[in-house]
Amino acid sequence: MSGWVTVAGLGPGSDALVTPEVSAALAEATDIVGYIPYVARVAARPGLRLHASDNRVEVERARHALELAAAGARVVIVSSGDPGVFAMAAALFEALEAAPEHQQLDIRVLPGITAMLAAAARAGAPLGHDFCAINLSDNLKPWALIEARLRAAAQADFAMAFYNPRSRSRPEGFARVLELLREACGGERLITFARAVSTPEEQLVTVTLAEATPEMADMRTVVLVGNSATRRVGRWVYTPRSA
Amino acid sequence: MSGWVTVAGLGPGSDALVTPEVSAALAEATDIVGYIPYVARVAARPGLRLHASDNRVEVERARHALELAAAGARVVIVSSGDPGVFAMAAALFEALEAAPEHQQLDIRVLPGITAMLAAAARAGAPLGHDFCAINLSDNLKPWALIEARLRAAAQADFAMAFYNPRSRSRPEGFARVLELLREACGGERLITFARAVSTPEEQLVTVTLAEATPEMADMRTVVLVGNSATRRVGRWVYTPRSA
DSSP: OOOEEEEEEOBSSOGGGSOHHHHHHHHHOSEEEEEHHHHTTSOOOTTOEEEEEOTTOHHHHHHHHHHHHHTTOEEEEEESBOTTSSSHHHHHHHHHHHOGGGTTSEEEEEOOOOHHHHHHHHHEETTSSSEEEEEOOOSSSOHHHHHHHHHHHHHTTOEEEEESOOOSSOTTHHHHHHHHHHHHHOTTOEEEEEESTTSTTOEEEEEETTTOOGGGOOTTEEEEEOOTTOEEETTEEEOOTTO | OOOEEEEEEOBSSOGGGSOHHHHHHHHHOSEEEEEHHHHTTSOOOTTOEEEEEOTTOHHHHHHHHHHHHHTTOEEEEEESBOTTTTSHHHHHHHHHHHOGGGTTSEEEEEOOOOHHHHHHHHHEETTSSSEEEEEOOOSSSOHHHHHHHHHHHHHTTOEEEEESOOOSSOTTHHHHHHHHHHHHHOTTOEEEEEESTTSTTOEEEEEETTTOOGGGOOTTEEEEEOOTTOEEETTEEEOOTTO
């Protein structure tokens, strides 16, 4: 019995952004656990068991992975992007906290290219200086906390990256975010909508906050907002290192 | 003449964390430009010209890369980590802003595994919820701005990642940061010092802010501070998704 659990980041979509470390873990696995579209990215091979589950069952999925490993399986939990950024790593440790009998298991977290950094690279360097990353979904936290963080970020002049900008359960939330940002940062601030970066469906657009509308984002979009010094140079957007 | 410039992230140290996209760019390059230790990570081969330069000449280095590409070279500017996070991408666009004649060049930014996410993966998931990244170097910005961002981050209960925690020119700065954080977050807050992650010199330690001392960080260390909900589970540190 030498089971293990590895949480691996598959990056934003393209295989060219999957690290060799992650590819090696996938090649050694007996079991792949994850959200349906991420499991679908792993090539099938004889003897590899695929356990695809729906969204919003992250802790149950992590518990399942721990149980498989405890029984001797070599399990990779696949995550999009980086597992530590609004993805499966935190859910795994929540499951581990509730199941101390598994704490001696061989557990590893393998980093990946997270969506905001893939998007920033495509746009230029909009996160080129101090920045923050905020999950705009209020599935697991109160909306007031999201607004408080947005205000603090604007006041401190951080560049910002938003994950999950438009949730199905609260479609009006992102309109409120844009409104708050326009008040706090002014209408000229640059905002980039990056959808499905590194996939065939990739779309990237940069506008001002005055021009931005909620419909520019969907669940596959990561949103980047510049700080007060962020500007265009040619077809690029960047934040100077001195800002 | 079909020169190009690509800014590529080599990740934190291990070749297993270099993306296939970056490896392909290095294989096609005629010229490698970068800070001495990063250029040293690129395997030499016949016909590949290496242009290693010292620290703090980022814009001059970028201008050199643009000039080489304008003359037909295929240039990779190598960056540690991710080029868009406190690294060479912003410097390239600064150079491009000053040299509009190069704005039609073929320019690409290739993301990499940035130090804070490699460090977070080793520690567990300390950046598992909303977080910010702050460059603690005051080479290019006023110290007062660093303190304002630290206070805002603490007030908004962001987890935090710090790059360049200890500069040679202001060794007392990081002591002040720890003091400010202890006042704003209390002594029990968890802080992780991650040095040279994914290299043979890797060292990782998590303590409370009360236990933290400035000497725990050097220029190869990235520092992660939890938010108010960050906690230990077994040998791991994580921030729950609901915080």
